[in-house]
Amino acid sequence: MAESSALEPVKPVEALEQQMQKVSLVLSLLGLVLMAIGLADNLVHGENYFLPGSAALTFGNLIHLRSESLGTFTISLGVIILGLIPGIRVTLALRLYLRLRDLFSICITLAVFMELLASIYLGAG
Amino acid sequence: MITALSLFGIGAAAGILGALMGLGGGIFLVPLLTLVFDLPIRIAVGTSLVGVIATSAGVAAFAPRGRGGDVGLALRLELVTTGGAILGSLLTGMLSASLLNILFAVVVFFTAGYTLYKAGHRSDQGQPEDLFRQDYHPTHWTAGLSGAGMAGMISGLLGVGGGFIKVPIMYALMEVPLGVATATSNFMVGITAAASVFVYYGRGDIYPMVVVPTAVGVFLGAMGAVYLLPRMRAALLRNVLVGLLVLLGGYMLFKGVRG
Numbered sequence: 001m002a003e004s005s006a007l008e009p010v011k012p013v014e015a016l017e018q019q020m021q022k023v024s025l026v027l028s029l030l031g032l033v034l035m036a037i038g039l040a041d042n043l044v045h046g047e048n049y050f051l052p053g054s055a056a057l058t059f060g061n062l063i064h065l066r067s068e069s070l071g072t073f074t075i076s077l078g079v080i081i082l083g084l085i086p087g088i089r090v091t092l093a094l095r096l097y098l099r100l101r102d103l104f105s106i107c108i109t110l111a112v113f114m115e116l117l118a119s120i121y122l123g124a125g
Numbered sequence: 126m127i128t129a130l131s132l133f134g135i136g137a138a139a140g141i142l143g144a145l146m147g148l149g150g151g152i153f154l155v156p157l158l159t160l161v162f163d164l165p166i167r168i169a170v171g172t173s174l175v176g177v178i179a180t181s182a183g184v185a186a187f188a189p190r191g192r193g194g195d196v197g198l199a200l201r202l203e204l205v206t207t208g209g210a211i212l213g214s215l216l217t218g219m220l221s222a223s224l225l226n227i228l229f230a231v232v233v234f235f236t237a238g239y240t241l242y243k244a245g246h247r248s249d250q251g252q253p254e255d256l257f258r259q260d261y262h263p264t265h266w267t268a269g270l271s272g273a274g275m276a277g278m279i280s281g282l283l284g285v286g287g288g289f290i291k292v293p294i295m296y297a298l299m300e301v302p303l304g305v306a307t308a309t310s311n312f313m314v315g316i317t318a319a320a321s322v323f324v325y326y327g328r329g330d331i332y333p334m335v336v337v338p339t340a341v342g343v344f345l346g347a348m349g350a351v352y353l354l355p356r357m358r359a360a361l362l363r364n365v366l367v368g369l370l371v372l373l374g375g376y377m378l379f380k381g382v383r384g
Contacts, residue, residue: 013196014190016196017190017196018190020185020196021185021186021187021188024182024183024185024186025186025187027182028179028182028183028186028344029186032179032340032341032344035333035336035337035340035341036337036341038333038337039333039334039337039338042333049126049128049129049334050128050334051128051162051164051332051334051335052164052165052168052332052334052335053332053333053334053335054332054333054334055329055330055331055332055333056326056329056331056332056333056336058327058329059326059327072333075333075336075337076333079175079326079331079333079336080326082175082178082179082182082340083175083178083319083322083323083326084319085178085181085182085185085315085319086178086181086182086315086316086318086319087316087319089185089312089315089316090200090316093196093200105197105200108200108201108204109200111204112200112203112204112207112316115204115207115208115211115320116207116316116319116320118211
């Protein structure tokens with residue numbers, strides 16, 4: 001008991017903030033570094049820099065590792081990783097509210113998550 | 126090389142302004158990419174969405190402890206905002222571009238005016254303004270949620286993050302301190318952008334040559350903004366926000382009236 005009172009416990013919301021900070025830092029740096037390496041690789045292998053250039057890989061080609069150049073594959077992977085960050089932050093919030101058994105916040109967060117999925121589905125359709 | 130550096134510079138400027146104001150930066154990126162680089166609007170919006178996510182992630186990654194925004198408030202408002210965004214994107218084809226531009230301008234002028242009115246009201250009370258005051262309790266939930274829904278609908282209609290509406294709603298209407306409103310909006314615009322970015326990706330509107338230098342610039346700009354925000358006076362931040370809103374509203378009104 002003495003130990004738990006001596007060590008200042010981290011408040012749940014602060015813990016969530018720390019987790020979001022770590023996830024955002026690691027994934028955004030990973031995504032951006034992959035994108036930068038991919039662009040450098042394309043330029044080194046003779047691709048000219050002009051706008052708009054060619055589009056990123058389709059989901060199908062990305063999943064099946066079908067790419068004419070490693071650079072384009074790496075850039076596409078970087079964009080996907082960056083795009084996943086907000087959804088992962090919502091998932092972290094959901095995990096916290098589940099731990100706290102905060103039913104109202106669980107419902108709100110789940111609804112936001114479902115809306116996120118629905119908007120992607122509607123847009124893709 | 127000059128083109129890449131220009132994209133990086135524009136990204137960095139949008140990242141700083143977007144993160145400081147809680148706007149995400151899309152509101153600056155889309156017009157700049159279309160006007161300066163003559164890019165098609167879909168490529169500009171796709172690039173801007175990646176940029177908005179980079180701003181949101183940059184702020185989240187480097188914000189000092191206790192400055193990461195109000196997650197609970199963000200999720201409650203985002204529930205309505207995302208619903209509004211879905212509705213807005215479904216309505217896009219039914220409204221004319223002129224009407225959309227005029228609607229955009231009216232909302233922007235209203236938020237600018239209301240923000241100034243509230244600021245004047247607070248200064249009359251002689252209260253010094255603390256950007257990150259922690260003893261706040263959001264008020265006017267019904268009006269705030271309605272405004273957030275409208276922000277979402279406008280996001281869906283116009284392809285922007287909607288932070289320029291969310292920040293004044295939280296600050297002026299719901300009595301949330303400006304720094305907290307900005308950080309909360311940065312969290313929200315990331316979610317709104319994430320809802321659309323994969324659609325643009327799937328449609329083939331993400332172009333690496335445009336996205337990479339812009340996104341890197343935006344991320345570094347957002348990092349710089351995190352450093353600047355606690356050192357800025359609330360009045361300066363508010364005046365820059367209102368100035369940008371007036372400029373933006375004037376431009377959209379001009380476009381709307383000209384048809």
